[in-house]
Amino acid sequence: MNIRLIQCATESLDALQTISRDTFYETFHEKNSEESMTDYLNDAFSVEKLTAEIKNKHSLFKLLYVNEELAGYLKINTDEAQSEQLGQETLEVERIYILNRFQKLGLGKVLMNEAIKLAHEKNKNKIWLGVWEKNLNAIAFYENAGFEKTGSHSFFMGEEEQKDFIMTKHL
Template identity: 45%
Template structure:
């Protein structure tokens, strides 16, 4: 049963919900491929209250929840200007995270969040939109390729003492 997905921009008041869903989705995605110690260290550093609050309060980043029947089922984080994790593309908006709860995969939540990102890029008149994706995440790579993204670079992503390669993909708008 597909329920309609609504997208809502969030601010600092949503921090606890954001923290809960960030951790849950990250655990679902990577628990099988990452040691418990590396995982705990990453969750504590990346999704700590202080770090998320600083991100939410940063004017160069924007956060959106995807809601289904009032429940948060995914979220989007966009970065502009200096806040981008890489500065390789001129005139670009970065999608830093599109996270969807596993139970809602295949229900167009990712698509709704991606559409929101395109909408924001258009409003801000950016020429490019880009993101990084783990090279072994075939599902995500297929999703972005289908949406018109293409690989233009790669970089190393560290998860604890594990090194992984992220592909950088972009789409011209």
């Protein structure tokens, strides 16, 4: 299995938008209404929003390719780009998304290791993330990676308020 991580730039916007929409839909559509999913996908992964995120110097996307096929991606945030302000010493892992057919191949660990490497390069001593309280597989993955629940915050899927656990790992 040939694995490559490529930093996403605006030239890769179409690929980023497709993988973002596909992975999010696969992961969450069964537990959310179609209307909420459509509203969220159209807002969160719009060309305008993704372009602004790619251009933000405090955010970074890495596209994950397996045997030349786009399988998933990582998004990290630092400083004011973080969705919660948890301090200058922290790095947020906003997204680790992998298409279903590529799961259980160790690719989540590849993306997490990349996030940890980037945190070290940016002199951050903590990594944190938000994970939906009902996403038990992801919670187990993060716990196995050394993350602990340290709080919670609201996440809105369309008009519906959901709860995300905040999980933190000290480096």
